[in-house]
Amino acid sequence: MYTISEVAKLLDVSTHTLRYYEKENIIIPDRNENKERLYSDMHLKWLKFVMKLKQTQMPIAKIREYARLFEEGEHTTQARLELLENHLLSIQNQLETLASTEKMLEEKINKYREFINQSKSETVK
Amino acid sequence: MYTISEVAKLLDVSTHTLRYYEKENIIIPDRNENKERLYSDMHLKWLKFVMKLKQTQMPIAKIREYARLFEEGEHTTQARLELLENHLLSIQNQLETLASTEKMLEEKINKYREFINQSKSETVK
DNA sequence: ATTTGACTTAGAGTAAACTCTAACGAATAT
DNA sequence: ATATTCGTTAGAGTTTACTCTAAGTCAAAT
Numbered sequence: 001m002y003t004i005s006e007v008a009k010l011l012d013v014s015t016h017t018l019r020y021y022e023k024e025n026i027i028i029p030d031r032n033e034n035k036e037r038l039y040s041d042m043h044l045k046w047l048k049f050v051m052k053l054k055q056t057q058m059p060i061a062k063i064r065e066y067a068r069l070f071e072e073g074e075h076t077t078q079a080r081l082e083l084l085e086n087h088l089l090s091i092q093n094q095l096e097t098l099a100s101t102e103k104m105l106e107e108k109i110n111k112y113r114e115f116i117n118q119s120k121s122e123t124v125k
Numbered sequence: 126m127y128t129i130s131e132v133a134k135l136l137d138v139s140t141h142t143l144r145y146y147e148k149e150n151i152i153i154p155d156r157n158e159n160k161e162r163l164y165s166d167m168h169l170k171w172l173k174f175v176m177k178l179k180q181t182q183m184p185i186a187k188i189r190e191y192a193r194l195f196e197e198g199e200h201t202t203q204a205r206l207e208l209l210e211n212h213l214l215s216i217q218n219q220l221e222t223l224a225s226t227e228k229m230l231e232e233k234i235n236k237y238r239e240f241i242n243q244s245k246s247e248t249v250k
Numbered sequence: 251a252t253t254t255g256a257c258t259t260a261g262a263g264t265a266a267a268c269t270c271t272a273a274c275g276a277a278t279a280t
Numbered sequence: 281a282t283a284t285t286c287g288t289t290a291g292a293g294t295t296t297a298c299t300c301t302a303a304g305t306c307a308a309a310t
Contacts (some may be wrong), residue, residue, distance in 0.1 A: 005256070015257090016299055024297095034306065035259055039295065056226045077244075081237040088230045091223050098220050101181045105213045112206040119202075130286075140287090141269055149267095159276065161287055185267065 001030070001038040011047055024060055026050060026067050056091050126155070126163040136172055149185055151175060151192050181216050 008015045020028050022037075027047055039047070053063050066083055069076040074118040133140045146152050147162075152172055154162040164172070178188050191208055192200040 009299060014299075017158065019192050034257080037160045038308095040305085052222075052226045052229060057195060074244075076252085077237060077241055080239065081234065084230055084234050084237065088227065088234060091159070091227045091230065093222065095178050095223050095227070095265095096221065098175075098216050102213065102216050104177060105209055107204065109209050109213060113208065116202055116206065140268075142267085144289095147270060159287080161276095245297080 001040055002044065004029075004037045004039070007044065007047065011051060012115045013051075021047075021050070024051075024064055026060070026064050037064065053087065056087070057094065058087055058090075062087070126165055127169065129162045129164070131156075131171065135169070136176060138176075146172075146175070146185075149189055151185070151189055169195065178212065181212070183212055183221065185217075187212070194203045 002010065004015045004018055007013075008018060018027070018037075025058045027043060027050070029043055032038050050063055053059075053066075054060075064084065067084070068081060069080045069083070128134070129140045132138075139140055143152070143162075147154070152168060152175070154164045154166075157163050159192060160175045175188055178183075178191075184219055187208065191205060194208070
């Protein structure tokens with residue numbers, strides 16, 4: 001079991017953020033006799049998954065919705081599947097946008113480099 | 126030349142957002158005799174570039190910085206190059222994150238599909 | 251015994267990026 | 281002539297996701 005500051009360090013988030021996620025019903029850790037939060041390996045695994053969703057632009061509200069469906073039990077598997085399928089589509093769109101912007105930027109960067117090199121050689125003249 | 130609502134439609138943003146970008150010094154269109162905004166093809170091209178940067182998570186502040194460097198003239202090419210190079214790195218990081226999350230989601234989705242199919246066949250029994 | 255450090259809570263504050271409102275002006279449609 | 285449409289401005293309001301503050305509890309270290 002991990003304390004809130006251990007989890008914060010492990011996942012590179014602030015303790016504030018972890019408490020905020022709890023308030024938003026995204027992760028509800030256990031408590032010790034002293035009411036302090038204790039996170040298990042399962043909690044950690046779920047949080048890592050949440051971070052992946054966050055890093056790929058899933059809003060907190062959608063993550064909360066997925067968490068809620070999970071809590072509701074097996075009859076929500078179809079809904080969870082659909083939510084994940086939608087997010088997969090969003091990821092694929094983002095991949096396309098990023099790839100095309102990457103290409104565009106590489107071209108622009110090359111033009112800048114050419115321009116800068118040309119300016120330098122003219123300066124030497 | 127395009128009016129603000131034409132540009133809004135063409136680029137799928139609101140007129141509010143276009144005025145906001147102007148306030149943020151990201152795009153300054155011309156004006157007609159009636160003080161109404163008029164965007165040229167050059168403005169449109171720049172706006173499309175801005176949208177690409179936005180879609181790949183460049184903050185407005187950085188976009189404004191790039192615009193400002195551009196206004197300042199040729200002696201800022203090195204700074205502009207560096208800004209674009211940094212954003213290219215950010216895009217490459219995002220691509221990695223998205224690719225690995227895509228893989229993870231595909232696996233999870235497959236497990237959900239298996240589970241749902243299995244449940245169905247058991248229901249038939 | 252007291253200080254230090256890590257934790258607790260409720261709730262306030264912040265930053266980014268819009269998004270909307272109100273009050274007005276000009277041009278076109280009926 | 282008046283109503284509608286499209287534009288203008290300054291500035292207020294909203295949403296998202298934190299981020300911080302204040303006041304307190306508790307256990308270990310000096």
